[in-house]
Amino acid sequence: MGSIAPSLAELDASAVKVTRSTNLRDVPLPGSAEELSHSYCTDHMVTARWTATNGWEAPEVRPFENLSIPPTASCLHYATECFEGMKVYRGYDGKLRLFRPDCNGERLVNSAKRSSLPGFRYEELKRLIAKLMQIDGPRWLPKDQPGRFLYLRPAMIGSGPHLGVQKPKEALLFVIAVPWPDPAKKQTDQPGVPYGLKLYASQPDTIRAWPGGFGYAKLGANYGPSLVAHSQAQELGFDQVLWLFGEDRQVTEAGASNFFIVWENKESGKLELVTPTLENQLILPGVTRRSVLELARTRLSQAVGKLAPVDVVEKQFTIDDIQQAWKEGRIVEAFVCGTAYFVTPIRLIRNGDVDMNMQEAGAERAGYSTQIKSWLEAIMFGMKGEESHEWGYVIDNETEQ
Numbered sequence: 001m002g003s004i005a006p007s008l009a010e011l012d013a014s015a016v017k018v019t020r021s022t023n024l025r026d027v028p029l030p031g032s033a034e035e036l037s038h039s040y041c042t043d044h045m046v047t048a049r050w051t052a053t054n055g056w057e058a059p060e061v062r063p064f065e066n067l068s069i070p071p072t073a074s075c076l077h078y079a080t081e082c083f084e085g086m087k088v089y090r091g092y093d094g095k096l097r098l099f100r101p102d103c104n105g106e107r108l109v110n111s112a113k114r115s116s117l118p119g120f121r122y123e124e125l126k127r128l129i130a131k132l133m134q135i136d137g138p139r140w141l142p143k144d145q146p147g148r149f150l151y152l153r154p155a156m157i158g159s160g161p162h163l164g165v166q167k168p169k170e171a172l173l174f175v176i177a178v179p180w181p182d183p184a185k186k187q188t189d190q191p192g193v194p195y196g197l198k199l200y201a202s203q204p205d206t207i208r209a210w211p212g213g214f215g216y217a218k219l220g221a222n223y224g225p226s227l228v229a230h231s232q233a234q235e236l237g238f239d240q241v242l243w244l245f246g247e248d249r250q251v252t253e254a255g256a257s258n259f260f261i262v263w264e265n266k267e268s269g270k271l272e273l274v275t276p277t278l279e280n281q282l283i284l285p286g287v288t289r290r291s292v293l294e295l296a297r298t299r300l301s302q303a304v305g306k307l308a309p310v311d312v313v314e315k316q317f318t319i320d321d322i323q324q325a326w327k328e329g330r331i332v333e334a335f336v337c338g339t340a341y342f343v344t345p346i347r348l349i350r351n352g353d354v355d356m357n358m359q360e361a362g363a364e365r366a367g368y369s370t371q372i373k374s375w376l377e378a379i380m381f382g383m384k385g386e387e388s389h390e391w392g393y394v395i396d397n398e399t400e401q
Contacts, residue, residue: 008055011048011120011173013127020044020135021063027140028179030148035179042136042150046128046175049159050118053169061131064176074158074168079221082111083155084125085339088133088177088395090141090148091382096133096395099380101126103287107218108154114217116167117156125154129175130395136177138398147381151180151340183341194359196347197336199242199254200233201319208243208252209282215252216281223256230255240336242319242349245282249319252282254346257336258289261322261358262310262368264330270311271332273300273368277314288337288376291391295375300368307367319351332362335369343373 021043028034041064048059074080084104089097105122112119129152141148154175158168202208206229208222209215215222226241233241240255251259253276260275273296278285296312303309325331334346349356359366378384379391386392 009057011050011056011059011124013059013124013131015058016046016128016131017058017060017062018131018135019060019062023063024139025064031181036181038178038180040179042140042177042179044132044136045177046132046154046173048128048173050171050173051160051169052167056118056120059128059173061128061135067172067174069157069159069172070161072161072163074160074162077163078158078165079219080115080117080158080168080171081156082108082115082117082217082219083153084108084111084218086129086152086154087149087180087339087380088129088137088141088152089380089382090137090143090146091380091387091392092146093382093387094143094146095382095387096137096141096398097380097382098126098129098393098395099376100287100291100391101129101393103290104154107285107287108156111217111219112156114214115158115219115221117158117171120173125175126393129154130393132175132177133395134398137395140177140179149180149182149380150177152177180340183344194345194347196345196359197239197254197341198237198348199240199346199350200236200238201242201249201349201351202229202244204244204249207245208241209245211280211282213281215283216278216285218284222284238350244319250276250282250316251319251322252276253284254336257338257341257344258283258286258292259334259336260292260369261334262332262362262366263325264332265311266325266328266330271308271365272313273310274313274315274317277316280316286338288339288342291376292337292343292372295372296368299375300371304371305367306365307371308365310368322349323351323354323356326356326358326361329361331356331358333366333369334358343369343376345369 034040045064049057105125109122156173159172160170243252337343346358378386379389
């Protein structure tokens with residue numbers, strides 16, 4: 001008889017080991033250099049080790065510290081890593097919340113699969129984050145300061161000491177929390193001009209993602225090669241690159257955010273909220289993107305205040321389609337969305353030598369991004385009757401340090 005291979009241990013948040021820090025860090029003030037640094041972490045972190053022999057070990061919540069990995073670690077040579085972007089919010093009802101954490105957990109597992117890293121039950125991620133925030137939440141997001149948030153970075157790396165092109169035999173899952181400036185408080189560089197991002201349309205010789213690739217997964221390998229174009233765009237005074245694909249220059253993503261535009265359909269005359277489709281796997285299936293679409297389909301099918309109803313459309317469209325709509329005065333507004341930028345309007349798009357102002361022609365009919373942002377904030381921060389919305393995952397049992 002053949003032997004039965006032993007089953008590997010699953011990731012189990014209920015088995016977490018907690019070691020509290022005895023050297024607590026100062027909590028930075030809003031707008032301080034520490035907050036703006038994107039590198040000043042909270043007192044604790046989550047770690048969980050995996051091996052091909054035994055599976056997942058018991059996860060830990062332990063004092064924040066640098067990781068120690070061998071120079072031969074797979075992640076340093078073969079890009080075996082993936083990550084997520086999330087936030088934890090201090091609500092106006094005093095509660096801590098995550099926003100749709102199972103969506104992030106499921107996406108992290110899918111990204112891990114694409115980069116040959118181990119999977120886990122994605123629900124375990126939110127439970128580990130909850131344990132971390134039960135400890136760090138009371139100090140870093142105090143109840144008397146509602147409306148604030150921390151940025152959460154779950155990540156997984158191939159950590160074993162094995163050179164050679166092969167699947168990692170060891171991996172490390174970790175979660176850190178970082179104070180993050182509120183993008184909504186950023187001001188325009190021109191007095192009297194509404195704030196909005198300036199996007200630079202990518203050149204034909206630079207491609208971010210392609211069919212059969214991994215543009216749909218949240219891997220560092222998607223971002224590193226794009227930083228050259230991103231830096232060049234910033235040197236020209238732009239915030240992000242609007243990534244295009246193919247000979248027809250299809251619109252895909254805006255930097256690390258999903259792209260939306262509200263325009264008047266040329267044939268029907270109806271207003272549409274349009275975003276690129278996920279079908280060709282060129283773009284990341286953003287959690288905020290998904291939420292914008294679901295809210296728009298359920299709440300913007302009828303007029304809301306001065307806002308006319310819109311048809312919600314996911315489809316391929318090109319930069320030429322945008323430029324034609326701009327020339328004809330059919331653009332109402334455009335915006336990006338994602339965890340880092342949340343919902344941020346677009347002020348201008350440069351395509352070649354043409355600068356297209358996204359806030360002029362449709363100003364009287366605009367306001368969709370502002371309304372959608374308000375709906376999302378109500379869910380995230382537990383206000384305006386959204387305290388019990390199913391998208392908000394409340395973290396109970398906070399412990400003071």
